[in-house]
Amino acid sequence: MPNRFSRVFVTGGAGYVGSVLVPRLLDHGYKVTVFDICYYGDDFLPKSNPNLTVVRGDIRDAPKLAASVKGHDAVVNLACISNDASFELDENLSTSVNLHAFEPMVLAAKNAGVKRFVYASSSSVYGVSDQPNVTEEHPLVPLTLYNKYKGMCEPLLLKHTAKNFVGVIFRPATVCGYGKRLRLDLSVNILTNHAISNGKITVFGGDQMRPNLHIADYCDAVELLLTAPDEKIANQIFNVGFQNMSIMDIARLVKRVVEKEFPEKGEVGISTTQTNDNRSYHINSDKIRRALGYQPKHSIEEAVRDLCKAFREGNIPGSMSDDIYYNVRRMKNLRAA
DSSP states (O other), X not given: OOOSXXXXXXXXXXXXXXXXXXXXXXXXXXXXXXXXXXXXXXXXSXXXXXXXXXXXXXXXXXXXXXXXXXXXXXXXXXXXXXXXXXXXXXXXXXXXXXXXXXXXXXXXXXXTTOOEEEEEOOGGGGOBOOOSSBOTTSOOOOOSHHHHHHHHHHHHHHTTOBTTBEEEEEEEOEEEXXXXXXXXXXXXXXXXXXXXXXXXXXXXXXXXXXXXXXXXXXXXXXXXXXXXXXXXXXXOXXXXXXXXXXXXXXXXXXXXXXXXXXXXXXXXXXXXXXXXXXXXXXXXXXXXXXHHOOOOOOOHHHHHHHHHHHHHTTOSTTTTXXXXXXXXXXXXXXXXX
């Protein structure tokens, strides 16, 4: 499908997903501007590419964002304090970035003549649900500030959409797999890191159901939302997930893959302990498949194998100690406010 838009503005483009999405958008012929505070640097972005512009900026700086978004056709909004443990940080930080900065950003995009706004919400907005399939109509039951604000921003976008300013919301599952700006504070990635680095996995709880999404499938979904016809996506909300598995089943899968990939390390042990993180939900992603033909192609097992390959090739140094892989730890050390 040909590109609907030529210039794409990606807030938070120097994050985990951005480190995979931005190079891909460039490869597919888009001109891309990344607007990011760059807590984790930006050296992993292909900055020598003439079609990439990197603007170091804070989305709370409304005048700078408004000036930077001019001349773009589409916005992909990834920027946020992205972690369900963000309550460990200054609450004002999460509130100002994840909630208060959002509507001014939407208005800046609309006023700049942007034609499409793609908002990355989160499937964690569902909180805890024992329903066998959680669809987009399921009530939002936020358990943390992160998923509360993700849900609160959705109607703020829809309030401002118009025929020439199309907004679409997607609720991705927990992302997994390797990216050059890697996060090791997400469930599949955490378990893989511990299995390889420590030879054992500690499972917190274990029965919680979690939907997962390979980072490559996340990027496919974003590109689909950039190219789909207006009438198929305008004011729509889409779940985007693939495999729904319990934390314990993910741990067993990780154990099996890591033992196969690193036979010299011997058996990977699994132990369990209690947790206060009770998020558990089984999302249904049929709507985006029916509407847009979206079909994830990459499994959790593939994500684990990708991480094993990156470890083997020395691309994840200091995986247990370096705060670059851990959002909350990094921002605490930076004293982000």
